[in-house]
Every structure is written in C-alpha cells, then in structure tokens.
Amino acid sequence: MERTDAEALDRTDPLAHLRDRFDLPDGLIYLDGNSLGPLPRGVAERVGRLVGTEWRDDLITSWNTHGWYDLPATVGAKLEPLLGAEPGTVTVGDSTSVQLFKLLVAGARLRPDRRVVVTEPGNFPTDSYVIDGVARLLGLTVRWWSSDAEPPAAVLDDDVAVASLCHVDYRLGRMHDGAAVTRAVHETGAVVLWDLCHSAGAVAVDLAGWGADLAVGCGYKYLNGGPGAPAFGYVAPRWLDVVDQPITGWFGHAKPFALERDYRPADGVRRLLSGTTPVIGTAVLDAALDAFDGVDIAAVRRKSLALTELFLTLASDRLGAYGVEPEVPRDHAARGSQLCLRLPEAYGFVQALIARRVVGDFREPDLARFGVAPLYIRFVDVYDAVEHMAAVLAADEHRRPENVTRAAVT
Numbered sequence: 402m403e404r405t406d407a408e409a410l411d412r413t414d415p416l417a418h419l420r421d422r423f424d425l426p427d428g429l430i431y432l433d434g435n436s437l438g439p440l441p442r443g444v445a446e447r448v449g450r451l452v453g454t455e456w457r458d459d460l461i462t463s464w465n466t467h468g469w470y471d472l473p474a475t476v477g478a479k480l481e482p483l484l485g486a487e488p489g490t491v492t493v494g495d496s497t498s499v500q501l502f503k504l505l506v507a508g509a510r511l512r513p514d515r516r517v518v519v520t521e522p523g524n525f526p527t528d529s530y531v532i533d534g535v536a537r538l539l540g541l542t543v544r545w546w547s548s549d550a551e552p553p554a555a556v557l558d559d560d561v562a563v564a565s566l567c568h569v570d571y572r573l574g575r576m577h578d579g580a581a582v583t584r585a586v587h588e589t590g591a592v593v594l595w596d597l598c599h600s601a602g603a604v605a606v607d608l609a610g611w612g613a614d615l616a617v618g619c620g621y622k623y624l625n626g627g628p629g630a631p632a633f634g635y636v637a638p639r640w641l642d643v644v645d646q647p648i649t650g651w652f653g654h655a656k657p658f659a660l661e662r663d664y665r666p667a668d669g670v671r672r673l674l675s676g677t678t679p680v681i682g683t684a685v686l687d688a689a690l691d692a693f694d695g696v697d698i699a700a701v702r703r704k705s706l707a708l709t710e711l712f713l714t715l716a717s718d719r720l721g722a723y724g725v726e727p728e729v730p731r732d733h734a735a736r737g738s739q740l741c742l743r744l745p746e747a748y749g750f751v752q753a754l755i756a757r758r759v760v761g762d763f764r765e766p767d768l769a770r771f772g773v774a775p776l777y778i779r780f781v782d783v784y785d786a787v788e789h790m791a792a793v794l795a796a797d798e799h800r801r802p803e804n805v806t807r808a809a810v811t
C-alpha cells in the first residue's frame with residue numbers, strides 16, 4: 402500500500418466533501434474526535450449572533466423570539482435520525498453523568514420490585530461511579546458482567562431491574578450487538594439503558610429497531626458540540642408518559658411559568674429537563690449538528706469501517722517490527738470507530754505524535770488510542786499518521802524525556 406492508494410480512496414469517497422464543513426487547523430491530523438470533536442463551520446457565527454444580538458439586544462425576550470425555550474427539542478429532533486430514534490424521544494441538557502443518573506433512577510423505578518443493576522467492569526469510569534452511587538441511593542446491588550460472551554444470559558435473572566451498558570467501549574472500541582443484548586435483557590423483564598457516547602455520529606445506532614428503553618450520550622465527541630456540550634437523553638415512546646426521573650426541576654414541569662406549587666411532569670421527553678437550558682452550549686450543539694445535514698449514517702459507518710480497516714492493515718505492516726500491535730476487534734460487527742496500539746511507553750508515544758501534529762490520546766495504563774471520525778478524516782490522514790508512528794518508534798522519540806512527563810489531562 403502506497404500513499405497514492407490512500408489518495409485514490411479519498412478521490413472516490415462519497416463523504417469526502419463533508420470535511421469542508423469543519424474548520425480544521427492546517428496540517429493537523431486529528432484522531433481524537435472520540436474525546437473532543439473539532440469546530441464545525443457556522444458555529445462561531447451562531448455564537449456571535451447569539452451573544453451579540455440575541456443576548457445583548459433582545460435579552461429576556463429571546464426565550465420566545467429566538468427559540469431558546471425550544472432548543473432542547475430542536476436539538477433532540479436533529480439527533481433522532483442519527484440515533485434511529487422515534488420522533489419526540491430525544492432531548493438534551495446536563496452532562497452525560499447527570500443524564501445517566503436521571504435515567505438510571507428512572508429505569509429502576511420502571512421495575513420497582515427488582516433489586517439488581519447489571520453493568521460491565523470495562524465501563525468508562527463515570528458510568529461505574531454513577532451506577533454505584535445510584536445503587537447506594539436506592540438500595541440496589543450492582544452485578545458485573547464481563548462481556549466476552551454475548552448475550553449476557555449468565556448475569557440476567559428476574560431480579561435485574563436495569564442493564565446499564567456502554568454500546569462502544571471507550572478503550573478498545575468493542576461494540577455490542579445492540580439488538581441482541583436488548584432482546585436478552587427484555588427476555589428477563591428488565592430494561593436496558595445504553596450509553597452511546599462513543600457511538601453517536603460514528604456508527605449506526607438503531608434505538609427504535611433494537612427496542613431500547615433508555616439511552617444517553619455526550620455531545621462533544623463525534624457530534625462535535627464543543628467542550629462540555631450538553632448530553633442527550635432518550636426515552637422509548639412506550640415509557641414517555643410514565644418515566645419518572647429524580648431531578649424534578651421546573652424546566653421539566655408541565656407549565657414552568659405557571660409557577661405552581663407542586664411538580665407535574667411535562668408531556669413527552671421534555672420531562673427529562675431539570676433546570677434552565679444552558680443556551681450558549683445548546684446553541685453550539687445545534688449549529689454543530691448542521692454538519693450532519695443530508696448525511697446518511699449508514700454511509701458514515703461504511704467509511705468508518707474502511708478507515709479502521711486501512712489503519713489496521715498499515716499498522717500491522719509498519720509497526721509490527723517494533724513489537725507494537727494494533728488492538729481493534731477484527732469482526733466488523735463488533736468494531737466501533739477507533740483503533741488502539743498497546744505499548745509500555747504509550748504516553749510518550751502519544752506525546753511524540755502530538756509534537757508531529759498527529760493527535761490521539763493516551764489511556765491508562767498502556768494504550769495509545771486513535772479515533773476516526775468519518776466526516777473529516779481522510780484515508781490519506783490514516784496513511785500519514787501510521788508513517789509518523791513508524792518514524793517515532795524508529796527514532797525512539799517515545800522515550801525522550803520531554804515526552805514522558807504527564808500532564809493533568811491526557
């Protein structure tokens with residue numbers, strides 16, 4: 402495989418034009434969109450308008466005249482096609498951790514006679530922390546599923562209230578079969594809560610088709626909503642009228658401005674809201690999602706697999722000589738949109754690559770992680786990135802003192 406072969410793949414890529422929808426720094430190969438997506442074009446103008454006109458000139462009237470009050474629903478409607486979700490089932494607000502807290506409690510309340518939450522030890526830590534916290538609050542037991550064998554029959558019984566699972570694993574990018582796991586959970590009468598942080602915007606998600614109950618996910622990774630973007634929450638249509646989340650703030654009330662004494666949940670998914678919408682962050686996510694206008698998520702998935710396949714082939718060819726092996730599920734059905742390399746000096750390796758303007762990230766204890774975001778990553782980026790990786794290893798740059806001092810955020 403030569404660089405010209407990668408260039409040829411870019412020439413025939415039906416999604417190649419989408420890269421222009423992003424304002425990417427010159428010469429940067431950005432393989433960290435699974436942590437923080439880049440800036441979509443149009444966002445800066447939207448923020449300028451929001452701050453310079455809507456806030457400055459129109460002030461409080463903007464809640465009505467500029468659609469601030471409806472923003473969670475507006476953004477939810479843009480997310481629904483990306484998640485395979487039914488109309489009116491998705492809203493945004495809070496962090497993923499808080500959405501998870503609210504929907505986990507709500508999920509447990511759907512099965513009040515059951516005492517167990519099933520989850521996986523390989524979760525992103527916030528999921529495990531929140532699950533533990535909710536279990537202590539509600540007096541539930543956490544049962545850990547080591548998910549090498551699917552479906553999770555061994556850990557499911559009629560005491561399980563909720564299975565709270567990450568669809569794509571943040572470390573090695575292993576992807577669950579959403580339909581099969583949901584079915585297995587339902588067979589025991591439990592509900593399933595999916596964390597879609599590493600799925601939304603990168604892989605095909607079909608919440609309606611899976612029959613999922615509840616889902617959450619963050620706005621700042623493949624959805625490119627900016628640092629600290631609001632997260633999303635999904636509630637299946639069959640639960641919309643009964644779902645009972647615990648942070649019963651006024652923005653989720655049926656009539657917030659009636660200022661009634663008692664809480665009454667809003668109709669539909671709006672009842673997931675708690676406090677005042679963070680308008681600036683939500684408007685950024687709204688504008689960012691325009692990058693997905695007219696984009697078929699199945700085509701995104703096809704390109705994602707082609708990119709990771711190229712990455713895998715090149716990394717196996719070029720890096721094996723240095724004892725570095727790619728870690729990615731070989732089975733396409735079980736692969737997210739990322740690839741890892743395992744090596745003892747993974748931290749220094751990532752720093753040396755950043756010095757060469759190839760950005761990935763380090764995950765404890767020995768993983769160098771690279772996300773491929775099909776909207777803006779080219780085949781030639783993957784080719785060049787692997788060439789840089791080989792050059793780092795050949796010159797021992799990953800062991801240089803300036804590359805091994807840990808920063809606060811990795």
Ligand SMILES: Cc1ncc(COP(=O)(O)O)c(C=O)c1O
Binds near residue numbers: 496497527
């Ligand atoms: C699977 C998963 N869940 C949740 C989060 C983060 O949650 P929060 O938005 O609360 O920081 C992340 C990444 O930060 C994640 O990878």
Ligand SMILES: Nc1c(O)cccc1C(=O)C[C@H](N)C(=O)O
Binds near residue numbers: 435
């Ligand atoms: N949310 C992050 C942050 O505030 C700073 C740095 C990284 C993150 C991340 O999103 C980490 C990410 N969830 C991961 O998969 O590792």
